[in-house]
Amino acid sequence: MKFLVTGAAGFIGSFVAKSLCESEHTVVGIDNLNDYYDPKLKQSRLNRLNEFHNFTFVKLDLADRLGIAELFTSHQFDRVIHLAAQAGVRYSLENPLAYVDSNLVGMATILEGCRHNDVEHLVYASSSSVYGMNEKMPFSESDPVDHQVSLYAATKKSNELMAHTYSHLYGLPTTGLRFFTVYGPWGRPDMAPFLFTDAIIKEEVIKVFNHGKMMRDFTYIDDIVEGIVRIQDVIPQKDESNKNSEPSSGRAPYRVLNIGNNEPIELKTFIQAIETAIGKVAKKQYLPMQDGDVPATYADIAKLQNAIGFKPKTEINFGIQKFVDWYRNYYSV
Structure with a gap:
């Protein structure tokens, strides 16, 4: 089949594109290669993809309405995996309009x-951040998600609403995946694993928010990719008889699923795993919770398991060791 993967130079997007290419699909990847973080890292990810004869890269911004329309018309994709977005909860406090252009306008163009081009299935990235101030654990897709605490989270909730509208009005099958703290080799420099590893190796102080008591459902990249690739093959169906009014499903060919490790750990434990992998103890500065953050995330993944027969399984020490090994190799330290 022919796939469009947006955010192909990004962390998750590059792995998904690679997996599809290895399965002999034709993949067109787009990215705007912005400088939110080091463009050299994005280019390095792309270099891995450019080795595949069945991969084509197009530099394109999601907000370019004409460019996106022409891309769809010229390629006639079978399926679309939409992973491009302006990422980062904390950055959204400083630059909210970047999220409007990329995450709202960009979703609309996709x-x-x-x-207009009869795409069989749109799979798109949502986020565990949509659960906002929810205190019930684990987070379930049937939970109301009306109290986001960052604009980033609000745009992801908006993406789910937009997708449902298109599924309902136009019969477009859509699947939203609420990712839970993805980490692993080639990860983003603004995420905790990278920030902590970089600082510990350089013997610099790391900032530990909420005094290390935050809980996160850290999910390894390989598990995320397997979930995405499996779910894109399971197309939601319209079901007029469905009386279910919960937020994650309904009568339209639409669904929203959690994808997480289903095993949250404390930030302190996560830091200890990095210290062990590096062989150094971190210098820590304990700080209160930041605006836009939540104390805990924990994914109920029963619906994902029912849909694709898969459960993320990578243990944190293994995943962190893989990340640290990649970091040392990539940066020659």
């Missing part, structure tokens, strides 16, 4: 492209 939905329009899928609608």
